[in-house]
Structures are given as C-alpha cells and as structure tokens.
Amino acid sequence: MAHTDWMIRGPEIASCNCSYGCPCQFNALPTDGTCRAAVGIQIEKGHYGKVKLDGLRLAATAAWPGPIHMGHGEIQPIVDERATPEQREALLKIMSGQDTEPGATFFQVFVSMCDTVHPPMFKKIDFNADMKSCVGHVSVPGVVEVKTEAIRNPVTGKPHHAKVSLRQGFEYTEAEYASGTIKSAGPIALNTVGKHAHMAMLHMTGQGVVR
Amino acid sequence: MARIDWLIVGKSFGNCNCDYGCPCQFESLPTHGACRGFEVFEIDIEARKATASIPGVLETEGRPIKSPATGQDHWVRIDMPGGIEFDIAEIGSGSATTKGAIAFTLKDSYGQFNRLRHHGGGVIH
Numbered sequence: 001m002a003h004t005d006w007m008i009r010g011p012e013i014a015s016c017n018c019s020y021g022c023p024c025q026f027n028a029l030p031t032d033g034t035c036r037a038a039v040g041i042q043i044e045k046g047h048y049g050k051v052k053l054d055g056l057r058l059a060a061t062a063a064w065p066g067p068i069h070m071g072h073g074e075i076q077p078i079v080d081e082r083a084t085p086e087q088r089e090a091l092l093k094i095m096s097g098q099d100t101e102p103g104a105t106f107f108q109v110f111v112s113m114c115d116t117v118h119p120p121m122f123k124k125i126d127f128n129a130d131m132k133s134c135v136g137h138v139s140v141p142g143v144v145e146v147k148t149e150a151i152r153n154p155v156t157g158k159p160h161h162a163k164v165s166l167r168q169g170f171e172y173t174e175a176e177y178a179s180g181t182i183k184s185a186g187p188i189a190l191n192t193v194g195k196h197a198h199m200a201m202l203h204m205t206g207q208g209v210v211r
Numbered sequence: 212m213a214r215i216d217w218l219i220v221g222k223s224f225g226n227c228n229c230d231y232g233c234p235c236q237f238e239s240l241p242t243h244g245a246c247r248g249f250e251v252f253e254i255d256i257e258a259r260k261a262t263a264s265i266p267g268v269l270e271t272e273g274r275p276i277k278s279p280a281t282g283q284d285h286w287v288r289i290d291m292p293g294g295i296e297f298d299i300a301e302i303g304s305g306s307a308t309t310k311g312a313i314a315f316t317l318k319d320s321y322g323q324f325n326r327l328r329h330h331g332g333g334v335i336h
C-alpha cells in the first residue's frame with residue numbers, strides 16, 4: 001500500500017530515567033535496567049498528505065520494563081488540543097508509526113516495542129526550548145511536566161555542554177545533552193530529578209531522519 | 212613562574228570500564244562507581260579501529276559498537292565544545308588487559324577514538 005507522504009520539523013525535548021548521557025544512545029543498557037521517558041515536540045513546519053501541521057505540538061510518556069528493544073512497553077500519546085480532527089488523525093498516524101518504513105523513525109520503533117498504546121489525550125501542550133542554554137520545558141497540565149537545564153560540572157558547578165551525533169539515528173542526527181526533571185501523574189507515572197535529557201531539531205519523514 | 216610552552220597533536224584511543232557512552236563524559240558517576248582505564252595512540256578514528264601492544268604492560272583492541280537489536284555497527288559521536296580531553300570523539304567498544312601496578316581487564320566497554328590537540332592552555336578547540 002502506498003504511504004501518505006509526511007514531514008515534521010521542529011525542536012524536541014526528551015528526558016528519561018537514565019543518568020546523564022543515557023547509555024541507550026550508545027547501544028548500552030539503560031542505567032537502572034528500565035526505560036521511562038517523556039517527550040515533547042514543537043512542529044514548526046509539517047504536513048501529512050495535504051493536511052498542514054505547522055505550529056502544532058505533540059507529547060508522549062512511555063515506559064518499558066527493560067531496554068526498549070526488548071519490548072513490552074506502554075505509551076501515552078498526547079496531541080495538541082488546537083489540532084482539527086484531520087490534524088489529530090494525521091498526528092496520531094505519524095506517532096503510531098503508520099505511513100513509515102519499519103525502523104525509520106523513533107515513533108515507529110517505540111510503538112512497535114509497546115504492548116499497550118493508551119487512548120490518545122487531546123490537551124493543551126506548552127513547549128519552550130533554548131538549544132544554546134539547554135533550558136526548556138514541556139508542560140501538559142495535569143498530565144506531565146518536563147523541565148531541562150544544562151548539566152553542571154560537579155566540581156566547578158559550571159554548565160557542561162556536550163552534543164551527541166548519531167549518523168544513522170532514527171530520532172535525531174545531533175542533540176544537545178542536558179539535565180531533566182519529569183513529573184507525570186498520567187497513566188504512566190514518572191518522577192525523575194536530574195536525569196538524562198536531550199534537545200534536538202527534529203526533521204523526519206516516513207523514510208526516516210532527513211540528513 | 213613562566214611555564215614552558217608545549218604542544219601535542221595526535222590520535223588517541225581510550226578504553227575504560229564504563230558502559231558505552233561513559234557517564235563521566237556527561238558529569239554523571241561512572242557505571243560501576245570506580246574508574247579504570249587508559250589511553251594509547253595510533254588508531255583509525257573513522258573506522259573506529261585500534262590495537263596497541265606494550266609487551267608486559269598493555270594489550271588492547273578497539274572496534275565499533277554493535278547494535279544489540281540489529282547487529283549493525285552503531286555510529287555515535289560526542290562533541291564537547293569546552294572539553295578538557297577532546298572536542299570531538301567517535302565512540303566505540305574496547306577490550307584490554309593490563310599488567311603491572313595498575314592491572315585490570317576490560318571486555319567490550321566504553322571505547323573513545325579522538326584526535327588530540329593539547330597544550331598548556333588546554334584542548335585547542
């Protein structure tokens with residue numbers, strides 16, 4: 001079946017329960033053996049077929065009992081309440097890995113590693129990301145709050161800036177690594193302080209990350 | 212006192228006992244709480260391959276990380292604009308055996324391939 005053409009581009013904030021640097025980004029196992037994460041995306045420019053997605057936001061919380069590639073996870077998709085019915089359907093298709101080559105996007109990989117996809121929520125999503133300082137937040141009132149800031153050197157207290165590049169990444173090619181705090185009261189409860197976070201400019205289509 | 216001006220330029224392969232990605236690069240604590248590692252010189256950064264032998268002291272080998280999901284080589288790089296060791300490092304997998312005062316064995320743990328440009332003022336970025 002022919003895939004509907006889609007593209008999204010814009011900043012992303014992600015944070016998880018791993019220590020700074022998240023070993024999973026290097027194909028090592030998660031710091032405490034499990035993966036619990038929250039993500040927010042501001043689509044600056046995007047489309048799904050003829051449906052424009054410019055200016056809309058997405059968020060998700062997710063949890064796996066082990067490393068993501070061992071499966072059995074759950075995910076809670078959250079879609080911008082400002083989206084029209086057509087936009088909501090388009091965003092949920094992208095987030096659920098449809099119209100995407102297998103393994104091409106983190107949406108497709110994460111959903112295929114989940115046993116449970118909770119019914120989507122349509123909520124107000126606040127998003128702000130400053131790549132230079134690593135200060136940012138994703139806020140879905142009553143559901144999830146993510147805050148990020150620069151990692152600090154434990155000896156000098158100064159900001160520590162490190163960027164990670166993945167030539168074949170299915171989420172980003174380059175990301176600034178940061179410190180994140182997550183509080184989630186939704187069906188996937190998360191509560192982390194000073195753990196891994198990253199900020200990246202996403203640019204992807206159904207064929208994967210645009211490089 | 213005036214310092215003597217110095218400069219070293221080269222390639223470096225480092226291997227430590229941390230998991231791939233080495234949390235210390237991101238100001239976290241080492242994977243196993245303690246740090247055991249070394250650095251050697253003369254490697255192929257692009258291929259992420261290194262071997263070094265110092266008879267009676269060190270035998271080591273570096274290679275690309277393999278994805279546990281797909282088995283393919285994993286290409287991952289760390290950029291540290293204010294780094295005290297490197298500004299860009301390709302990350303791979305290392306194994307090593309050392310003897311002598313600091314003796315240890317590493318098997319498929321954090322391996323770092325980077326260009327080295329240091330002087331008394333730090334890394335030349």
